[in-house]
Structure formats: C-alpha cells, structure tokens
Amino acid sequence: MAYKDALTKKIYNLISGKWGVPEFEKEYYRYFLEQVPEGSLTLPQSTFYGLVQEKLDWTAENPNEQEKKDGWFNYPEYIEWLKINTQLFQENEEGWYENYIRMFKN
Amino acid sequence: MNYAQARYQNPSLGRFISQDQAFLSVGDNNQIKQITGHELQQYLSDPQNLNSYSYVKNNPLIVIDRNGKWIAYLLGEKNAVALGNWANGNAVAQYATDHPVISVGAITIGAGAIAVGGVYAAGGSIACGNLCPAAASIIDSIGNYFSSQTDKAAKALNNTSFRDLQVVPSAHQKLDALSQKFGFSANDILSQASKSAQKFVDNANNGNINTWIPRPDGGQGLIRVTTNPEMNRIISAGLNTIENVKNGIVNGRFTPLK
Numbered sequence: 441m442a443y444k445d446a447l448t449k450k451i452y453n454l455i456s457g458k459w460g461v462p463e464f465e466k467e468y469y470r471y472f473l474e475q476v477p478e479g480s481l482t483l484p485q486s487t488f489y490g491l492v493q494e495k496l497d498w499t500a501e502n503p504n505e506q507e508k509k510d511g512w513f514n515y516p517e518y519i520e521w522l523k524i525n526t527q528l529f530q531e532n533e534e535g536w537y538e539n540y541i542r543m544f545k546n
Numbered sequence: 547m548n549y550a551q552a553r554y555q556n557p558s559l560g561r562f563i564s565q566d567q568a569f570l571s572v573g574d575n576n577q578i579k580q581i582t583g584h585e586l587q588q589y590l591s592d593p594q595n596l597n598s599y600s601y602v603k604n605n606p607l608i609v610i611d612r613n614g615k616w617i618a619y620l621l622g623e624k625n626a627v628a629l630g631n632w633a634n635g636n637a638v639a640q641y642a643t644d645h646p647v648i649s650v651g652a653i654t655i656g657a658g659a660i661a662v663g664g665v666y667a668a669g670g671s672i673a674c675g676n677l678c679p680a681a682a683s684i685i686d687s688i689g690n691y692f693s694s695q696t697d698k699a700a701k702a703l704n705n706t707s708f709r710d711l712q713v714v715p716s717a718h719q720k721l722d723a724l725s726q727k728f729g730f731s732a733n734d735i736l737s738q739a740s741k742s743a744q745k746f747v748d749n750a751n752n753g754n755i756n757t758w759i760p761r762p763d764g765g766q767g768l769i770r771v772t773t774n775p776e777m778n779r780i781i782s783a784g785l786n787t788i789e790n791v792k793n794g795i796v797n798g799r800f801t802p803l804k
Contacts, residue, residue: 469785473767478789487797490790497770497784500716507716510774510781511751541797544749 484537551614569598708736
C-alpha cells in the first residue's frame with residue numbers, strides 16, 4: 441500500500457499543477473522502476489502505474505506530426521491522459537484493468 | 547544444419563535457429579495445452595519456457611525432448627528441479643547445458659563468454675562483468691536470447707539492423723537519456739537490440755514492434771526499443787519492468803512476432 445500511495449501522490453503532484461512533466465518524470469519514473477519491488481502491487485495496479493511510467497517514454501515537449509501519429513504525447517496531452525485514467529482507475533481498479541485489456545483482446 | 551524433429555539447429559553456431567513450437571503458440575491457450583499439457587499462464591510462469599531457442603530448459607542432463615515439441619524429465623520432475631537449481635546457480639554449468647553442441651570448446655576457449663552468461667558473448671560492445679548472469683536470467687524470461695550469435699548471424703535471423711534505421715527525434719532524445727544513464731552509446735543499445743531474435747507486437751499501440759534487452763547495469767527492468775509495424779523506423783525507446791512485460795504477454799498485449 442505504501443508504494444501505491446507514494447506513486448499516487450506523485451501523480452497528484454503532476455495533475456494538480458504542483459509539478460511539471462519533467463519534474464514528475466524525474467520523481468516518478470525511476471521510483472517506479474527501481475524502488476517498487478516486483479509483486480508489491482496487484483495486477484491492475486502494476487499495469488496502471490507501469491503504463492503511467494511507460495507513457496513518459498512516449499511524451500516529449502514538442503513531438504512532430506509524424507511522432508504524434510506514432511503515438512507521442514506533448515505535455516498537456518500526457519497530463520490529460522493521466523487525469524482521465526487516474527480518475528477511472530481510482531473509481532474501479534479492476535474495472536479499469538478489464539477495460540484496458542479489452543482493447544487488445546478484441 | 548541439423549533437423550531435430552520440429553526445428554533446425556545450426557551446428558556452427560551451436561544454437562537452434564528455429565523457435566520452440568510451444569513458444570510459438572503463446573497466445574493460444576488451446577494449442578499450448580495440446581503441446582505441453584499446461585495452461586498458458588502456467589507455461590509462462592517458468593522463465594525457461596520463454597527462451598524459445600533453448601533446448602530442454604537448458605538441462606539436457608536430466609530432460610529429454612522426444613518429438614522436438616515438448617520435454618520429459620528423465621528422473622521425474624522433483625529430482626530434475628533440484629538438479630536444475632544447481633545448474634542455474636553455476637555459470638559454467640548453465641552455459642554448458644545451454645550449449646550442448648559447443649559446450650566443451652566454449653568452456654575451454656571462451657572464458658569471457660562464460661563470464662557474461664553468453665548474452666553479449668560475440669560482437670557485443672556492452673560488457674556486463676559479474677552482473678551478466680542476472681542479465682542472462684532476465685533475457686531468458688522474455689525469450690530474448692542471442693548468446694553465441696555473431697552480428698552476422700543475428701542479422702540473418704532478423705534481417706534488420708536497427709543502427710541503419712531512421713530514429714525519430716523524440717526517440718533519439720530517449721535513447722540519449724538511456725545512453726547517459728548506462729554509459730553506452732545509442733548505437734550500442736541499437737546494436738544489441740538488433741541482435742535480439744525475439745520481437746513482440748504491441749497490440750495496445752498500433753501493432754508497433756517492441757524489442758527488449760537487459761539493462762547493461764544488471765538493474766531491475768529491461769530496455770525497450772520500439773519500431774513502427776513495418777520495422778523501418780525507431781519510434782520510441784525506454785524502460786519497462788519485467789513484471790509489466792510478463793503481464794503483457796499473459797494478457798495478450800504483447801504477442802511474439804512470427
């Protein structure tokens with residue numbers, strides 16, 4: 441629970457505007473990869489918080505048009521994606537996960 | 547070229563050059579069950595099963611393969627596991643059992659290769675030192691094993707050298723960040739990714755192709771290099787946890803590129 445809470449707190453620091461994306465990346469990315477032990481999160485949690493980390497690898501300040509077609513976010517788009525998914529995840533973790541995997545099961 | 551019932555082995559490389567039939571069925575629970583007798587999740591829970599170029603879970607001393615598709619334990623599974631634990635804790639034994647054809651020569655003349663677990667043995671510019679047995683274990687876990695292959699042989703398997711591909715600017719920035727983090731050039735990372743014989747389609751992201759290689763520092767996680775589905779541009783790079791990659795294989799997000 442401590443890891444989940446720490447990750448969630450960092451996310452709220454970004455979506456509340458306290459941090460910008462570069463600061464969030466610095467605080468969240470390495471923490472998730474190197475401090476959160478395998479097995480310490482549930483499957484939906486590991487998937488969600490892992491996706492938040494992975495999407496940072498697809499986020500840049502000014503991606504060009506081709507990169508956007510490839511799936512890159514600019515900073516406001518990443519924050520928007522994070523806001524929506526954090527809300528859905530917090531409302532129903534299992535439901536978020538089921539919905540997430542449905543998109544490539546079908 | 548040797549034909550082993552269901553796949554080919556290259557005697558000069560000392561490696562199978564076709565993938566394990568069971569591994570190619572990942573994603574199809576019925577087929578996995580038919581070949582192995584196990585459910586997909588159970589099959590994937592054993593990292594040795596994800597090394598699709600290995601032979602009998604890297605332990606020909608106690609495991610046999612009668613039909614080229616699945617294994618049988620000579621001494622019963624319980625005894626085999628005990629022996630297998632020994633082999634896994636012994637770098638020389640592990641290398642020898644993974645390379646039954648060339649093991650004697652390799653151990654005699656290839657001390658360096660043994661030290662790095664075989665992962666970056668030939669032509670590799672990333673040296674792992676004592677951390678490499680861990681790296682070898684990691685790379686096994688995603689079926690991404692290219693131990694004694696030379697650059698040339700690896701290219702023949704993949705027909706793609708990532709170093710020759712266009713890298714989009716934002717991906718270049720991410721590669722540079724990885725380079726700084728690990729102290730290796732972006733070209734070194736791309737070179738290692740090129741050698742990977744295993745690539746996975748990312749079904750959650752346009753069918754992009756992900757290639758994972760172990761972190762050269764032996765740390766937790768994998769370096770990811772992503773190309774577009776046509777594999778003619780590097781479009782992203784970054785890091786993933788092993789847990790997320792495994793879960794992605796189980797839930798169908800990642801499927802082996804066939």
